[in-house]
Amino acid sequence: MRVKNSFTLTALLVMPLLLTFFLPELFAGELTSLEILDKIDMMWRGESSIGTYQMKIKTSHWERNLRIKSWTKGLDYTLIRIEYPKKEKGVSTLKVENNLWNYLPKINRVVKVPSSLMMGSWMGSHFTNDDLVKESTLADDYHHSITFRGKREGQEVYEITLLPKEEAAVVWGKVIILVRKNDLMPLHEVFYDENDKPVREMKLTDIKMMGGRLLPTTMTIVPYDKPGEFTEVTYVEISFDMELSDTFFSLRNLKQQEG
Amino acid sequence: MLLYLKLAWRNIWRNSRRTLITQFALIVALALMIACSGLTWGLVKQMERNATLLGPGELQVHRPGYLDDRSIYRSIEHPHTLVATLEQYGVKAASRLHGFGLVSHGDNSSGTQVLGIDPLKETTVTDFHKHLFKGSFLQHEKDVLLGKKIAVTLDATIGDELVIVTQAADGSIGNDLYRVAGILKGISEEIDRSTVMMSLADFRGLFSLHNVATEIALRRGDPTEDLTVIRDRIKLALPDQEVKTWKELFPAVSDLLELTDASIYILLTIIYLAGSLIMLNTMLMSVFERIKELGIMMAIGFRPMQVLLLIFLETFFLTLCGAVMGLACGVSLSLYLTHYGLDLTSITEGFSFVGIAAEPHWFAVTTFNTVFPPFIFLFVLSLLAVVYPAIKASLLKPVDALVFH
Numbered sequence: 001m002r003v004k005n006s007f008t009l010t011a012l013l014v015m016p017l018l019l020t021f022f023l024p025e026l027f028a029g030e031l032t033s034l035e036i037l038d039k040i041d042m043m044w045r046g047e048s049s050i051g052t053y054q055m056k057i058k059t060s061h062w063e064r065n066l067r068i069k070s071w072t073k074g075l076d077y078t079l080i081r082i083e084y085p086k087k088e089k090g091v092s093t094l095k096v097e098n099n100l101w102n103y104l105p106k107i108n109r110v111v112k113v114p115s116s117l118m119m120g121s122w123m124g125s126h127f128t129n130d131d132l133v134k135e136s137t138l139a140d141d142y143h144h145s146i147t148f149r150g151k152r153e154g155q156e157v158y159e160i161t162l163l164p165k166e167e168a169a170v171v172w173g174k175v176i177i178l179v180r181k182n183d184l185m186p187l188h189e190v191f192y193d194e195n196d197k198p199v200r201e202m203k204l205t206d207i208k209m210m211g212g213r214l215l216p217t218t219m220t221i222v223p224y225d226k227p228g229e230f231t232e233v234t235y236v237e238i239s240f241d242m243e244l245s246d247t248f249f250s251l252r253n254l255k256q257q258e259g
Numbered sequence: 260m261l262l263y264l265k266l267a268w269r270n271i272w273r274n275s276r277r278t279l280i281t282q283f284a285l286i287v288a289l290a291l292m293i294a295c296s297g298l299t300w301g302l303v304k305q306m307e308r309n310a311t312l313l314g315p316g317e318l319q320v321h322r323p324g325y326l327d328d329r330s331i332y333r334s335i336e337h338p339h340t341l342v343a344t345l346e347q348y349g350v351k352a353a354s355r356l357h358g359f360g361l362v363s364h365g366d367n368s369s370g371t372q373v374l375g376i377d378p379l380k381e382t383t384v385t386d387f388h389k390h391l392f393k394g395s396f397l398q399h400e401k402d403v404l405l406g407k408k409i410a411v412t413l414d415a416t417i418g419d420e421l422v423i424v425t426q427a428a429d430g431s432i433g434n435d436l437y438r439v440a441g442i443l444k445g446i447s448e449e450i451d452r453s454t455v456m457m458s459l460a461d462f463r464g465l466f467s468l469h470n471v472a473t474e475i476a477l478r479r480g481d482p483t484e485d486l487t488v489i490r491d492r493i494k495l496a497l498p499d500q501e502v503k504t505w506k507e508l509f510p511a512v513s514d515l516l517e518l519t520d521a522s523i524y525i526l527l528t529i530i531y532l533a534g535s536l537i538m539l540n541t542m543l544m545s546v547f548e549r550i551k552e553l554g555i556m557m558a559i560g561f562r563p564m565q566v567l568l569l570i571f572l573e574t575f576f577l578t579l580c581g582a583v584m585g586l587a588c589g590v591s592l593s594l595y596l597t598h599y600g601l602d603l604t605s606i607t608e609g610f611s612f613v614g615i616a617a618e619p620h621w622f623a624v625t626t627f628n629t630v631f632p633p634f635i636f637l638f639v640l641s642l643l644a645v646v647y648p649a650i651k652a653s654l655l656k657p658v659d660a661l662v663f664h
Contacts, residue, residue, distance in 0.1 A: 061332050062430035087431050102424065104434040109422045111363040117370050120361075124426045
């Protein structure tokens with residue numbers, strides 16, 4: 001009698017554990033939106049990353065090409081440095097938590113970007129300062145759900161719709177992400193304002209292996225209100241999970257040219 | 260008739276104390292009314308001046324389309340030749356450039372509207388140089404002027420170094436160091452909160468621009484000339500550009516000023532009525548007090564019409580004396596306020612009304628329009644005020660009048 005009792009107890013304790021362990025396996029074919037978002041997030045960031053990009057900005061008045069180097073660590077730290085063209089060489093942006101500073105080598109000064117300018121353009125591109133500052137993942141700030149499964153544009157996709165949580169301080173009214181089903185590669189994201197009007201689109205293309213991972217190596221931001229304009233970022237090289245200390249992301253290092 | 264005049268004149272001075280009190284009331288009322296209307300019109304004039312000479316100027320020239328999309332790319336080429344042409348048309352002209360940027364001082368930073376001005380020409384068109392709270396106007400290279408509130412936001416004062424970062428016209432990142440030369444007094448919410456002014460040369464350096472301007476601000480050479488007439492003349496001379504008066508550029512401000520005008524008429528009517536009430540009271544009393552006396556006059560043969568005439572003549576003399584003296588006092592007071600102003604610096608550092616700054620030093624204006632309406636108003640009202648007591652008195656039966664209490 002006693003033995004039987006203790007067996008029941010053990011079973012009661014162990015069963016939920018077993019269930020949590022095996023449950024994802026049981027439903028392996030049907031990922032949740034959270035799992036997809038987490039996977040995309042880890043693909044981009046890793047623990048840390050060092051990358052070099054080409055940024056092509058086209059507006060109705062000018063067109064520019066920048067070469068940028070970036071260092072990231074977790075969600076809180078980012079350092080971006082312009083390497084080319086000459087006029088802007090060394091112009092850098094440091095992000096620590098939700099603060100943003102720009103360093104201007106010409107005048108050797110650091111300028112803090114005020115929160116009122118977070119929706120302003122980053123270095124003239126179609127990225128906003130806010131794009132750099134986002135310190136939490138989309139999954140933290142938005143309610144998310146898979147709103148479409150099936151074939152679109154010739155491939156099996158998931159469509160994930162994100163709506164901001166009530167308490168989240170976010171800038172978008174809605175975000176729709178299209179993800180390729182077989183390898184969970186994001187294909188494009190559409191950003192809506194609070195009036196449910198699409199504001200800009202991000203296309204993710206050139207999916208290939210880089211830095212030991214499969215990832216889209218070209219990102220194109222197309223603002224809907226400025227026809228003909230875009231910013232295209234292409235990865236030249238990237239490596240993940242390098243050793244970077246927190247002090248690397250300091251105002252002092254921001255000012256140093258050999259970062 | 261001469262008899263009536265004589266009688267009226269004598270009646271006035273028979274009770275000299277009452278007459279002097281009435282006179283005094285009249286003089287004080289009229290003097291205050293004249294001074295008040297002088298001050299209120301002074302305020303309107305000052306606001307109108309602030310809305311033009313501390314901001315847009317009286318007229319502006321832009322490239323067509325600029326006003327719809329205030330882009331630095333919609334600029335006027337070779338503005339100096341345009342300025343030279345405009346000066347031949349009897350206006351003063353100054354080129355300007357508008358842009359946006361990020362200004363920072365130490366750990367403080369703020370978004371800003373950068374205004375590039377021609378330091379020499381701008382002083383002929385606007386009065387920014389006379390409206391400094393601290394420091395001096397643009398004199399050296401890399402000097403900037405700050406709006407009153409943005410200076411507080413940045414915690415910057417004269418001599419401090421500022422960093423301005425912008426998106427230059429070629430897409431590059433414009434950035435440079437500047438020195439605070441002066442801080443402006445309150446002008447308008449927009450200028451106070453966000454404006455940084457620098458010379459055109461510095462602006463062009465910061466924004467990587469060649470010889471262009473986004474705007475040319477104008478001021479009449481002859482301030483009495485009608486703005487729309489000048490506008491039409493300039494339009495003919497510059498068919499490729501858009502020419503607008505400040506009223507067309509800022510209809511909201513112009514409407515608000517007109518609304519202020521209207522509310523000032525209401526305010527003045529109230530002041531006039533208050534002044535006239537003093538008058539009315541004394542006039543009423545002076546007739547009712549004398550009912551008994553008038554009854555005696557009627558008993559010895561005065562006819563009602565003659566009593567009426569007598570009372571009107573008395574009032575006329577009384578009012579005329581008082582009004583002339585009141586006019587003299589009022590005009591002197593108003594002229595004093597026109598020249599020396601009302602110094603409110605101990606009460607306020609200046610305040611903003613309908614988005615336009617008012618200075619703490621308040622000057623009146625003295626014109627025909629501020630002096631004669633109160634005069635006429637008071638005069639007519641005093642005569643009207645005695646109609647009722649005069650008719651009442653003339654219709655009295657002598658017997659009733661004699662026992663009137």
